[in-house]
Amino acid sequence: MITGKLSHLEQHYDVVVVGGGPAGMAAAVGARDAGAEKILIVDREKEAGGILWQCIHPGFGLHHFKEELTGPEYAQRYLASVMDKGVDVVTGAFVFDADRDRRIQLTSGQHGIRVIDSKALVLGMGARERTRGAIRIPGTRPAGVLTAGLAQKFVNMMGFLPGKRVVILGSGDIGLIMARRLTLEGVEVVGVFEIMPHANGLNRNIVQCLHDFDIPLHLSTTVAHIHGRDRVEKVTVAPVDAALRPIMEKSWDIDCDTLLLSIGLLPENELSRQLGISLDPVTSGPVVSSRMETSMPGVFACGNVVHIHDLVDFVSQESYLAGTNAGEFVTGKRRPADNVRLVPGENVRYCVPHTISTDREHTVYMRVRQPLEKCLIRLGDVYQKKLLYVFPAEMVNLTIRPRFLEQFHGDALRVDVVPRDT
Amino acid sequence: MPDNTLTHYLCIGCPLGCRLEVESDDGDNVVEVRGWTCKKGDAYARQEHIDPRRMVTTTVRVNGGRWARVPVKTSDAVPKGQVEAICRALRSVTLAAPVRMGDVIVRDVFGTGADIVATRDMPAAG
Ligand SMILES: Cc1cc2nc3c(=O)[nH]c(=O)nc-3n(C[C@H](O)[C@H](O)[C@H](O)COP(=O)(O)OP(=O)(O)OC[C@H]3O[C@@H](n4cnc5c(N)ncnc54)[C@H](O)[C@@H]3O)c2cc1C
Ligand code: SF4
Numbered sequence: 048m049i050t051g052k053l054s055h056l057e058q059h060y061d062v063v064v065v066g067g068g069p070a071g072m073a074a075a076v077g078a079r080d081a082g083a084e085k086i087l088i089v090d091r092e093k094e095a096g097g098i099l100w101q102c103i104h105p106g107f108g109l110h111h112f113k114e115e116l117t118g119p120e121y122a123q124r125y126l127a128s129v130m131d132k133g134v135d136v137v138t139g140a141f142v143f144d145a146d147r148d149r150r151i152q153l154t155s156g157q158h159g160i161r162v163i164d165s166k167a168l169v170l171g172m173g174a175r176e177r178t179r180g181a182i183r184i185p186g187t188r189p190a191g192v193l194t195a196g197l198a199q200k201f202v203n204m205m206g207f208l209p210g211k212r213v214v215i216l217g218s219g220d221i222g223l224i225m226a227r228r229l230t231l232e233g234v235e236v237v238g239v240f241e242i243m244p245h246a247n248g249l250n251r252n253i254v255q256c257l258h259d260f261d262i263p264l265h266l267s268t269t270v271a272h273i274h275g276r277d278r279v280e281k282v283t284v285a286p287v288d289a290a291l292r293p294i295m296e297k298s299w300d301i302d303c304d305t306l307l308l309s310i311g312l313l314p315e316n317e318l319s320r321q322l323g324i325s326l327d328p329v330t331s332g333p334v335v336s337s338r339m340e341t342s343m344p345g346v347f348a349c350g351n352v353v354h355i356h357d358l359v360d361f362v363s364q365e366s367y368l369a370g371t372n373a374g375e376f377v378t379g380k381r382r383p384a385d386n387v388r389l390v391p392g393e394n395v396r397y398c399v400p401h402t403i404s405t406d407r408e409h410t411v412y413m414r415v416r417q418p419l420e421k422c423l424i425r426l427g428d429v430y431q432k433k434l435l436y437v438f439p440a441e442m443v444n445l446t447i448r449p450r451f452l453e454q455f456h457g458d459a460l461r462v463d464v465v466p467r468d469t
Numbered sequence: 470m471p472d473n474t475l476t477h478y479l480c481i482g483c484p485l486g487c488r489l490e491v492e493s494d495d496g497d498n499v500v501e502v503r504g505w506t507c508k509k510g511d512a513y514a515r516q517e518h519i520d521p522r523r524m525v526t527t528t529v530r531v532n533g534g535r536w537a538r539v540p541v542k543t544s545d546a547v548p549k550g551q552v553e554a555i556c557r558a559l560r561s562v563t564l565a566a567p568v569r570m571g572d573v574i575v576r577d578v579f580g581t582g583a584d585i586v587a588t589r590d591m592p593a594a595g
Binding site for chain 1: 478479480481483484485486523524526527528530535536537538540542549552553556557560567569570588589590592
């Protein structure tokens with residue numbers, strides 16, 4: 048049975064991991080495998096596992112466990128291997144400070160305020176949902192406007208339904224998943240509204256969460272106004288023009304008591320800012336080397352805190368690497384530093400890591416700006432690979448072998464994703 | 470041929486999302502599947518047309534646990550038409566903590582051959 052009360056919390060650790068989601072768990076395992084001895088995971092929730100506990104749907108683990116699991120199954124299995132490795136996990140503990148000596152401060156009901164030293168620090172704080180303030184929907188400020196992920200926690204863990212008649216803004220996977228969840232719990236979902244001309248979620252979710260229940264998806268349409276004094280009474284929705292401005296002459300009202308927002312995630316980097324490490328304005332996460340090390344030596348970062356992932360398997364993979372390097376930092380056998388910068392070029396929003404080295408294999412994660420079919424991913428003139436398609440909602444990952452990099456002697460490589468005939 | 474019906478599906482096999490068209494005769498036998506880019510689409514359309522199935526994931530009330538709900542799933546995909554009835558029936562189930570991942574909550578739900586199983590441990594509160 049998974050439990051999680053740590054009776055003794057020590058003062059010195061080899062590796063301290065902030066956040067016990069899939070990123071933090073994989074980093075701890077990686078650090079142990081690389082030879083670090085005393086490892087601590089700190090999480091502010093009742094249990095480690097992160098967002099996975101509330102994602103009760105299947106779709107996790109196909110790469111990592113080679114079978115399709117639900118979020119809780121993935122979390123519990125991973126947590127079991129963390130425990131097996133003798134990692135200390137302290138829950139109900141919030142890390143509110145970190146400094147350049149890799150010292151953290153936490154506060155917890157059980158342990159009070161504690162200062163803990165680490166030889167290497169791993170940041171795995173995950174992401175936070177964007178709220179109404181991020182998109183400034185006009186109108187009143189009644190109860191009943193909440194983010195889809197919060198509603199997911201209410202419904203799947205705490206046993207509260209957010210309302211009786213719900214409108215969902217945003218067609219990302221969380222919004223689609225919640226449309227089905229609420230319908231299955233007897234809540235009426237009036238429709239999903241998406242400001243872009245295309246849906247943001249997986250086709251599988253469009254079919255199995257919306258079509259299966261005849262829930263309409265309105266593209267190029269947004270919520271233009273919220274009405275109601277104490278509680279949401281209705282929303283005004285309107286189609287948008289090419290500049291994404293609502294066309295009010297064509298608007299209509301929908302009676303509802305709840306508005307769910309599924310409008311994206313933002314990496315949670317208060318601690319990173321406190322530490323003063325460099326952040327990438329595009330990802331809103333730390334700039335990282337191929338060791339998943341931030342601009343501050345000995346401080347590593349991984350998972351949603353670095354860039355928003357759509358598949359937890361890649362979070363585990365990237366974070367295991369971060370943990371391995373944190374462990375190597377402690378034991379003193381470091382791999383060579385990077386010597387090449389990756390520069391996002393045509394149709395590439397960002398690349399993670401931000402730098403690589405020419406002596407070993409690397410996996411590079413990136414996101415494109417525009418969908419393309421039959422395209423080519425190009426790394427300077429060192430390497431290219433054909434892809435059948437790319438979509439902004441689906442992270443692209445590319446493994447580059449050293450034999451392509453060995454002949455490269457510059458210090459920056461441009462990454463482009465272009466149509467195949469150019 | 471004039472009696473044949475056309476039904477449309479969106480392929481979920483990959484992000485290309487091919488629009489699939491199934492032509493079936495008056496006995497609802499599949500005559501042809503069109504619109505796919507790869508063979509996966511053809512197989513998917515036939516399955517969806519003849520026997521659509523879904524994994525069901527929902528939650529069940531639990532007393533005395535760390536959380537108020539414990540997540541559950543069907544051990545196999547069940548006919549799509551049964552999904553809502555299964556969820557409705559599970560609303561009247563209440564468990565007592567502790568629950569273990571893999572515990573069978575309902576055996577052979579509605580004669581589908583699939584069990585309802587817990588997808589996590591739910592330790593007692595505290
Ligand atoms: C609704 C939803 C549906 C998803 N569906 C899928 C899917 O079907 N398939 C799939 O593969 N992936 C899915 N994902 C993606 C996947 O779950 C995430 O990519 C993954 O959970 C990110 O892991 P993480 O560890 O970086 O962040 P998180 O899981 O968010 O974990 C971060 C942890 O850090 C803790 N923390 C943060 N700050 C502090 C602090 N200062 N002190 C202490 N603790 C702190 C938090 O409490 C949290 O536990 C989904 C995500 C969401 C939100
Ligand atoms: S038919 Fe093939 S290419 Fe088209 S969406 Fe399905 S899996 Fe993708």
